[in-house]
Amino acid sequence: MGDNFEPNIVGFLCNWCSYAGADLAGTSRLKYPASVKTIRVMCSSRVDPVFILKALKDGADGVLIAGCHPGDCHYQNGNYKANRRVKLLKKLLDELGLEPERIRFEYISASEGKEYAELVNEFTEGIRKLGPNPLK
Amino acid sequence: MAKKKKLQFALYWAASCGGCEIAVLDINEKILDVIQHADILFWPVAMDTKYSDVEAMKDESIDVCFFNGAIRNSENEYMAKLLRKKSKILIAFGSCAADGCIPGLANVSNREEAFKTIYLDNPSTDNPDRILPKTSMEVEEGELDLPEFYDTVKTLDQVVDVDYYIPGCPPPTKLISDAIDAIVEDKLPPKGSVLAPLKSVCDECPRERSEKKIKELKRVYEVDYIDPNTCLLEQGIICMGPATRGGCSAICLEANMPCTGCGGPTPNSLDQGAKMISALASVLGIENEENMSEEDIDKLIDQIKDPIGTFYKYTLPRSIINRRIMK
Numbered sequence: 001m002g003d004n005f006e007p008n009i010v011g012f013l014c015n016w017c018s019y020a021g022a023d024l025a026g027t028s029r030l031k032y033p034a035s036v037k038t039i040r041v042m043c044s045s046r047v048d049p050v051f052i053l054k055a056l057k058d059g060a061d062g063v064l065i066a067g068c069h070p071g072d073c074h075y076q077n078g079n080y081k082a083n084r085r086v087k088l089l090k091k092l093l094d095e096l097g098l099e100p101e102r103i104r105f106e107y108i109s110a111s112e113g114k115e116y117a118e119l120v121n122e123f124t125e126g127i128r129k130l131g132p133n134p135l136k
Numbered sequence: 137m138a139k140k141k142k143l144q145f146a147l148y149w150a151a152s153c154g155g156c157e158i159a160v161l162d163i164n165e166k167i168l169d170v171i172q173h174a175d176i177l178f179w180p181v182a183m184d185t186k187y188s189d190v191e192a193m194k195d196e197s198i199d200v201c202f203f204n205g206a207i208r209n210s211e212n213e214y215m216a217k218l219l220r221k222k223s224k225i226l227i228a229f230g231s232c233a234a235d236g237c238i239p240g241l242a243n244v245s246n247r248e249e250a251f252k253t254i255y256l257d258n259p260s261t262d263n264p265d266r267i268l269p270k271t272s273m274e275v276e277e278g279e280l281d282l283p284e285f286y287d288t289v290k291t292l293d294q295v296v297d298v299d300y301y302i303p304g305c306p307p308p309t310k311l312i313s314d315a316i317d318a319i320v321e322d323k324l325p326p327k328g329s330v331l332a333p334l335k336s337v338c339d340e341c342p343r344e345r346s347e348k349k350i351k352e353l354k355r356v357y358e359v360d361y362i363d364p365n366t367c368l369l370e371q372g373i374i375c376m377g378p379a380t381r382g383g384c385s386a387i388c389l390e391a392n393m394p395c396t397g398c399g400g401p402t403p404n405s406l407d408q409g410a411k412m413i414s415a416l417a418s419v420l421g422i423e424n425e426e427n428m429s430e431e432d433i434d435k436l437i438d439q440i441k442d443p444i445g446t447f448y449k450y451t452l453p454r455s456i457i458n459r460r461i462m463k
Contacts, residue, residue, distance in 0.1 A: 045418075049410035053456040070426060080425045084417040084433055092413065092443040095244070097461035134461050 007127040010055040011036040011064040011120075012047045016074040017109045018066035024113030025120075032117040035124040036064060043067065044105070045078030049089050052103055056093075059136045062102045062127040066119075069107040079107065099130050143174040143199045143319065146190070147229075148219055149181060150205030150212035151239040151289065156230040157181045157204070159306035166313045173320045174199075190218055198223040200319055202302075206232040206239045206453065207290040211283035220296040225324075227315070227331075231305040233292040234330075235400045235408075236453025238305070243452050243459035244444060246287040291454045301330040305398035305450060308384045332383035334403050337395045341377055341386040343367045348419040353439040356394065368394045369419070374446055379405070379412035398450050407455045409447030416440075 013019040019040045025032065041047060044067025052063045065086055067079035083105050090100035104123055108116050149157060161167065177198055178185045201223035207213050220226050231237035242250060251268050255261060271284050292298050302311055315331045318324050325331070338345075345367045354372045362368070368375040368389070376397035377389070388395050401408035421428060421436045440446060448455055 049413045050405075050407050050456065053407060053410055057456045077422075077425060080422075080428075081418045084420060084437065085414055087433060087437045088413050088417045088440065088443070089410075091437060091440065092409070092447070095442070095444050095460070096457050097463070098457070135457065 005128060005132055007033075007035045007061040007124050008059070009036045009062040009064055009120075009124065009127065010060045011038045011066070012041050012044065012051065013038055013108075014044045014046075014067045014074075014079075015040055015042050017068035017072060017107075018044070018116070020110035021066070021108040021112045021116045024110065025117045026113075028113045030113060030117040032120040033124045035127075036120055043073065043075050043078035044082035045075070045085075047082060047085075049085055052086075052089060056098065056102065056133060057135055059133055061130075061133045062104070062123060064119075064123055065103070065105045066108040066116075067105070069109050072109065098134070101126055101130060102133070144197060145170070145174045145176045146178040146198045146201040146219060146223065147176065147181070148178065148201065148203050148205075148215055150203065150215065150233070150292075151208035152205030152230065152232045153238070154181070155306040156232070159230070159304075159309065159312060160202070162306075162309050163313050163316075164309075166309075166316065169320070170316055187215070187218070190222055193222050195221050196224050200225045200227060202227050202229040203233050203292055204230040204306075206236050207286070207292065207295050208239055208242075209283040209285050213290075213295050214283075216292055216296045225299045225319075226292075226296065227300045227302060228292040228298045229302050230307050231303060231398050231400060231450045233298075234301045234303050234454075235451040236289055236291050236458075237398075237450045240289045240291075240451070240453035241445065241449070243289055245460070246462050247285050249462075251285075288459050289453050294453070299327050300324065301332075301400075303330060303332050303381055303398070303400040304384060308387070310385070311383050330381065330400075330403070332381055332399065335382045336402050337377035337380045337382045337384065337386050337389070337399060340382045340384070341367075341389045341395075343389060346370065349423045350416075350420045351423060353420070353436075355441075362392050364392050369416075374416065374440070376408075376412055376447070376449075378415045379408050379447075396449050397447075400451055400454075408451045409443070409455055412447045413443070 013022055044065055047065050055063050065082055067082050073079040086105035093100045106119055178190055201219045228234040232239055255263055255268050272279055272281050302315055311332050344365055348370055350372055352372050373394050375394035377395040380395055380397045381399040381402050405411050
């Protein structure tokens with residue numbers, strides 16, 4: 001692991017809450033690392049576990065999935081499903097010898113620009129400590 | 137009318153259990169049709185033919201080669217490449233050749249670990265000189281060679297170009313006889329096709345299904361009574377049916393046992409295990425989900441003891457992450 005390792009993170013953000021939250025972080029001029037490559041999805045439950053595995057296989061150091069807070073999902077319950085999928089997927093990653101901390105699900109609302117910036121800061125630091133994805 | 141020239145068949149086994157060879161005989165009287173339309177040039181399990189006989193053949197002199205077994209060592213790979221060269225059509229026959237199957241579960245380990253367990257640590261092994269397999273050794277008569285054991289098990293199409301796939305562990309008789317009919321009548325679908333239905337096992341399963349709400353997961357031995365008429369997932373038993381390609385008429389379900397996924401992924405699915413993870417996580421704990429704490433959900437998920445063995449029992453080598461990462 002070199003000193004100049006910059007984590008490369010794929011972020012799947014839901015259209016209704018988390019993407020708007022990330023947007024707010026930008027318009028509020030909050031500083032956070034440019035580590036997350038954002039992909040806007042209509043709902044966090046649109047994120048098939050295949051997407052996450054594929055991102056890791058293709059060299060992402062971490063994958064962030066963010067959706068609306070409980071009770072706020074635009075499609076009523078997609079966020080609950082996404083949360084459970086990520087939990088189960090973490091178990092699989094552990095068995096596959098990949099650190100489960102490389103994937104993370106969080107609730108970010110449209111008003112939580114500050115929280116989003118903090119999340120990216122914290123997640124990026126966590127990945128930096130883990131080092132580059134061994135599949136690379 | 138001139139007599140139609142007989143087709144030339146070959147059958148080979150690589151890293152497999154031999155079940156696929158028996159499945160060929162399970163087609164019963166249909167085997168007479170095979171003999172009527174085809175000569176079998178090479179079939180190590182049943183005929184005394186040598187590798188040198190295949191090496192001596194002209195390229196593409198075999199019309200169809202049914203190749204079962206995964207690629208575990210250099211001999212498997214050599215034969216895969218040789219038979220590819222000598223065959224017009226190469227069929228990955230059975231789950232091992234198509235998806236990696238049970239031998240592929242060894243991808244949670246590697247050569248070093250496997251050798252250590254088998255030749256050194258196994259309690260019933262008596263190996264005081266700690267001898268491990270080598271690829272060559274000197275004996276009085278000269279040098280002896282052994283194939284090289286690989287770290288990672290591969291599917292057939294990861295080493296050579298494959299024309300068709302017949303899934304199953306072993307392939308169901310109906311799929312085998314349908315494939316033979318298609319070959320004889322020259323009605324094979326486009327190259328790369330899986331010679332099996334496009335639908336999932338659930339589509340063939342006669343059990344009654346309602347909206348899925350799973351509160352608790354159980355292993356088969358933990359259940360006193362399994363209702364033979366209701367979907368197993370609804371009874372809390374993990375059944376791979378939703379993520380598995382059909383063609384088997386759901387025979388395991390008929391025997392009141394869950395599908396374990398030998399048909400491989402459904403069409404257009406990259407990764408059978410990931411699909412099942414998605415499906416299962418969507419319905420597990422769905423009831424009252426808005427009131428569940430993170431700990432409640434963790435408890436639910438913790439009921440799944442062995443994700444690889446459960447979701448990737450037959451497809452680890454062909455899945456997106458095809459082996460455990462060894463430090």
